[in-house]
Amino acid sequence: MSWVTIDQGKCTTCGICVLRCPRCFSLKDEKVSVQADEKCCIVCGHCVSLCPADAITHHRMDMNNFEPVGTPVQFPPDAFMHFIRERRSHRQFKKKEVAKSTIQQLIEAARFAPTGSNVQSVEIIVLENGDRKKRLSDLTIDFFVEMGANAAETLKTLPAGPASPARLQLEKLLRYRDNMLQARSVGYDPIFHHAPVVLMFHSLLETSTPKDNCVIASTTVGLFARTLGLECTYIGLLEIAARSYPPLAEAIGLPEGHQIQSVLIVGYPKLKYLRLVDRNPIRVRWE
Numbered sequence: 001m002s003w004v005t006i007d008q009g010k011c012t013t014c015g016i017c018v019l020r021c022p023r024c025f026s027l028k029d030e031k032v033s034v035q036a037d038e039k040c041c042i043v044c045g046h047c048v049s050l051c052p053a054d055a056i057t058h059h060r061m062d063m064n065n066f067e068p069v070g071t072p073v074q075f076p077p078d079a080f081m082h083f084i085r086e087r088r089s090h091r092q093f094k095k096k097e098v099a100k101s102t103i104q105q106l107i108e109a110a111r112f113a114p115t116g117s118n119v120q121s122v123e124i125i126v127l128e129n130g131d132r133k134k135r136l137s138d139l140t141i142d143f144f145v146e147m148g149a150n151a152a153e154t155l156k157t158l159p160a161g162p163a164s165p166a167r168l169q170l171e172k173l174l175r176y177r178d179n180m181l182q183a184r185s186v187g188y189d190p191i192f193h194h195a196p197v198v199l200m201f202h203s204l205l206e207t208s209t210p211k212d213n214c215v216i217a218s219t220t221v222g223l224f225a226r227t228l229g230l231e232c233t234y235i236g237l238l239e240i241a242a243r244s245y246p247p248l249a250e251a252i253g254l255p256e257g258h259q260i261q262s263v264l265i266v267g268y269p270k271l272k273y274l275r276l277v278d279r280n281p282i283r284v285r286w287e
């Protein structure tokens with residue numbers, strides 16, 4: 001049984017579906033045939049979206065969700081570039097709740113981000129509860145305290161001499177530990193920065209491109225959030241700790257085989273950046 005069928009009464013044999021997806025569609029004797037199943041179809045919906053005759057039905061997809069594209073949105077390139085350059089990592093937030101409906105909008109943006117082989121593996125944990133945030137933040141700090149202790153021991157064994165990359169890395173871990181402990185001692189959360197919302201993007205590891213799927217989803221959310229007046233920061237610290245520190249992984253409680261792959265803090269920004277910032281030119285090799 002094919003997952004996709006063609007209404008032959010509507011099909012004009014234009015061949016667009018065959019051009020786009022020769023794995024599932026074929027044109028023979030002026031008739032288009034389709035055999036779409038797990039061997040060839042990744043349920044991307046491109047065949048339905050492209051068919052000018054509305055002749056294709058995908059039985060694994062909700063056909064009500066194929067609204068017409070209509071007039072494509074046009075962003076003036078300068079404005080869009082400005083929007084990209086204006087984005088900043090924000091770590092100071094207003095004490096203003098983010099409405100549930102707004103968070104739902106962010107989740108909806110993640111839904112439409114692309115995934116490798118269209119696996120749609122991204123899942124999100126929305127963290128709003130203050131006690132939960134404190135618990136996960138504390139465990140992340142605990143992890144870096146342990147890492148700092150290990151680094152201090154290793155540093156003692158390194159020969160004196162010019163600073164090696166290994167030494168610099170260990171010294172960085174010590175600074176992380178000290179800064180985090182100092183922040184925590186004065187009631188500051190150095191992991192989530194008291195953001196009202198934390199979004200943890202996770203995926204089954206044994207699937208296509210789990211990390212990319214989550215990072216693309218979080219990046220899509222981060223940019224879309226800006227249109228709602230929200231700002232974000234990626235929190236790699238939690239991601240690293242969640243991967244390496246069983247007490248934190250246990251406290252988060254992911255489905256079997258999943259791993260946190262990207263984390264965003266989200267809130268209404270307290271600070272307003274007045275200038276775009278400088279960045280190094282990208283090193284490019286033209287071929």
Ligand SMILES: Cc1cc2nc3c(=O)[nH]c(=O)nc-3n(C[C@H](O)[C@H](O)[C@H](O)COP(=O)(O)O)c2cc1C
Nearest residue numbers: 087088089090091190191233234235236237238277
């Ligand atoms: C993958 C990734 C992980 C990051 N992790 C953290 C983090 O754990 N904590 C934090 O405060 N900022 C984190 N950042 C924010 C960076 O420090 C920030 O993007 C960088 O300094 C550039 O500033 P900008 O985002 O305003 O351009 C992270 C950024 C990225 C891309």
